Amino acid sequence: MQGRCPDPPSATSLAAEREARGAGAVVVLDDEVHAARWVRKTHSTNPGAFASPGTGPLGHVVEGRVRMLPAAPRYAPLPAGGDPARLEAARVALHVVTLEDDGAQLEELGTTHAGLVVAGFGVGHVPDVLAPRLGALDEHMPVVLTSRTGSGSVLRHTYNAPGSETDLRRRGVIDGGFLDPYKARVLLPLLLAAGAGRDDIAEAFALRG
CATH class of the missing domain: 3.40.50.40 (Rossmann fold)
Structure with a gap:
């Protein structure tokens, strides 16, 4: 059987996806896209340990394609802390x-x-x-x-x-x-x-x- 080329890493797919622009700081884990401000580790040993309680993921990566759900609100960056x-x-x-x-x-x-x-x-x-x-x-x-x-x-x-x-x-x-x-x-x-x-x-x- 002829094998197919593996899909690109999910984070790479997300970085190149126009649909994901404006989503803010995000984390890609297990083909799920999470807002950095909500995601957390919810299990000490399970490989699928990361989730966003109360909000869920912002999107999914399927066969290298990013499919974004309705985005979380985007806020202005915090001022730089200086020294x-x-x-x-x-x-x-x-x-x-x-x-x-x-x-x-x-x-x-x-x-x-x-x-x-x-x-x-x-x-x-x-x-x-x-x-x-x-x-x-x-x-x-x-x-x-x-x-x-x-x-x-x-x-x-x-x-x-x-x-x-x-x-x-x-x-x-x-x-x-x-x-x-x-x-x-x-x-x-x-x-x-x-x-x-x-x-x-x-x-x-x-x-x-």
């Missing part, structure tokens, strides 16, 4: 909330870091004893609330109990939207290194989250 030393100085901590978490390990964070991303329960909740500490930290640095579930958005004003998303927003905590903790942990230091103030950071997360 690499500024990015190095923009240290951002990531705190994953646990049961009975009082945040004692965050006590000195204001002297060592420039920002904090909180991975809260479910739709963005923390134990009530942790909420005042996060509010106090927010007086010194931007604190961004995300969900540790890895899929879906934190809420803004559905629940009102101490430690709820409404309570945390009253204390100044910034809503991270659909961004998972690890994506938020990338975005926040970039904003800080570019000199963004708190209002600018909140606006950026409202747009990109």
Whole structure:
């Protein structure tokens, strides 16, 4: 039997495809095209481990042909961070909330870091004893609330109990939207290194989250 030439690598096909222009930063894995800001590893060992929870892929590569689905919104690039030393100085901590978490390990964070991303329960909740500490930290640095579930958005004003998303927003905590903790942990230091103030950071997360 006469063999056929193998299809070109999927990433090469995508790079040459006019239909994919304007899609922004993308990742090609297992013949699926994913937006870089949504894709994540969802299994520790499975070869098909990468997915975009809540959104799905932007397109597929079939027999070397790229077939794009409706594209995700495209945003203007972030401003350049300038001096690499500024990015190095923009240290951002990531705190994953646990049961009975009082945040004692965050006590000195204001002297060592420039920002904090909180991975809260479910739709963005923390134990009530942790909420005042996060509010106090927010007086010194931007604190961004995300969900540790890895899929879906934190809420803004559905629940009102101490430690709820409404309570945390009253204390100044910034809503991270659909961004998972690890994506938020990338975005926040970039904003800080570019000199963004708190209002600018909140606006950026409202747009990109």
